[in-house]
Amino acid sequence: MNIEVTMKEETAVLRPEGWLDTETAPALGEALDALPADVKAIELDCEKLAYVSSAGLRQIVAAYKKVNGALTLRHVSDEIRHVLTMTGLASRLTIEP
């Protein structure tokens, strides 16, 4: 799975592409681990994300914890938003269009 990582000052912008399922979630985990230690915020651009399963959601929660909640999700599709709602994550995460 392709994850594009760019730094915008102290914010890391991650752009995963494709399906975030049990097989591909570890790649996101690796990308998060590879971020510099002084990163203050993480932005997850979900424009190219087609699907997310619970394994992927675990990584999202891990990212949230890594930056103490300074996690913003952008360009979230309706389906993924639905999944976030069903798992109760939507109320905790910052989701911007």
Add this chain to the structure above:
Amino acid sequence: MKVSLRRWLALLFVCMIALTVVTAILWSYATGYETIMNQSETNALNCFGFVSHLLRTQDPSLLTAKNADLPQAVKEDFIRLSDAFDMTYLYVYRVNEDARNRYYLLATCSGDDGTFLDAMRRIEADNTDGIDDMERDALNGSEDSHRFKLDNSFGFTMSWLVPYKDTAGNVAALIGGEYDLSILREEILRQATSIAIPIVFVQILAFVILVISINRRIAEPVLQISNAMKRFAETRELPALKTKHKPVAEVAEIRETFKSTASDVNAYIADIEALTQERVQVETQERVARRIQYGLVPEETKLNGDTFSVIARTRPAKAVGGDFYDCFRREDGNVCVVVGDVSGKGVSAAIFMAMARTTIHDQLFGCADPGVALTRANRDLCRLNPEGLFATVFAAVLDPMTGRLTYANAGHCYPVLVRESAAFLIPKPGAPLGLFDDDEIADEETALLPEQTILIYTDGVTEAVNRDKAFFGDDRLLEALSRGAENAQDVIRCVSDALDAFCGDCDPFDDTAMLALHWSESARDIILPAKQSAFAQIRDAVIAEAGDTPRTREILLACEEIMTNIVSYAGVETFGFRLSHSGALTATFTDAGPAFDPTLQTEQPAFDLLDNGGMGLGLVRQIADTMRYERKDDQNVLTLTFNL
């Protein structure tokens, strides 16, 4: 062409001129010779006459004396005579008695200065030749002119000899005269030329006229025709053959024939073009009709599902026919199959077929029962049927979960049920669609046995003919299928092979359409390896069953969660997955791992712990409409249903 004709004529002309000249010369020579000779002879004899007169005026003793020598005046007269007659030589001589030589009394030649006589006497004095026969003959008094050629030191001459008779009638001397032959020849040539030149002149004139005439009346018109032909071949332009001068009759005829042929050809081509246009139009119509038919009814269609498979095939006959079929899976999961046969051929039949197929499709798609669908379609078709066409149709709806078959028949030939043996399914006959607008087509029900196939076809199959004009018929159809066929592909193949064997190389007269619907028992489990990669097969199965929609993606999410749990915690090599679709989608997971009931977990862990997992089952519970767990035969069996 003109060039070679001219060349040929020029050659002819030259030959004629040459011939004329030669002939003129020869002829002139031949006749002229005689004429000139005779003329010369006449001249000479006339001259001799005058000489005789001259001699007679003299004293005879002067002539007989031994060394006679006539008076100078006589000599001069003699010379004058010779000049007057243009003689080359003129002489009078006596022959001595011993006939040994001659004694010249008078002798002169042209251009004589008076010394010729003496010169002759001197020469003759030494002569010992004697006299010849002609002289002897003349001496004897012969009046003959004694013409002979002389070729001697005096030149090439023609000479004459006559005797001079004195008053007593005795031959006193011989008179001789000569004309130079070369002069004579010149004379002849002159005469020949004077004949030939006018003739040649007339010939040239005639020839020029002939050439001009031929040119104008043959060569030019022919060349014009040739060019017109070339132009006609290129542009079909009608020839306007007009020349200043009328051509000879034969060429004029060629010209007329060509003109009429050219216009005939043009008319013919115009006819053919019109005919071709017509045929092109007809062929275009047929092509359009064929494309309508093919657009709607592909040659082969396959439709597969968990518990069923459908193969439909049509083989159109030469002309566009009205056979059609339809097979699709509708929203409630049931399988609809339709086979129909429209009367007639051509564009109108193709359009009627399009309407029929579409109306029936729409009705069935909207979840009507087949009888209802056909009844409504019939009403619509009757309304829009100016040409009074009709179609026989058999429609059926299969519940792939149970095998229940609902069907309706509108005048179509009876389908065949095939398993180990074959038998007809006998529906109520019904009237074809398009005839009676108040017709009601009834629904009937049966159930397919597991592994049974129903074959629906058109009468192109049973009414196929072979070389002996025999029909394939119902019996042969049953027989072909009685050998048992395991699936839809088999059934189609059995009938096709039997038809091919029966018909041989006879072209099919009518369209044939066949549709085989095979139903097997409820689905069996697919055995999948307990690896993440197996999810792809689950994904394919779900999408094949229910398409790729937001709802099915949710369902896939739920399936993936269950599968991940099995893969991660069940500790098994393989697991079973079954998918069935009847209204709702049902997914069943079977694994031989330790007993685990996912329905027992009702609460999701706290948010902070969620990065360790635990969201999966919550998602499944929310996505699935029902979730049921059963421990059976030492296996976990989890059944989820999803409404679509």
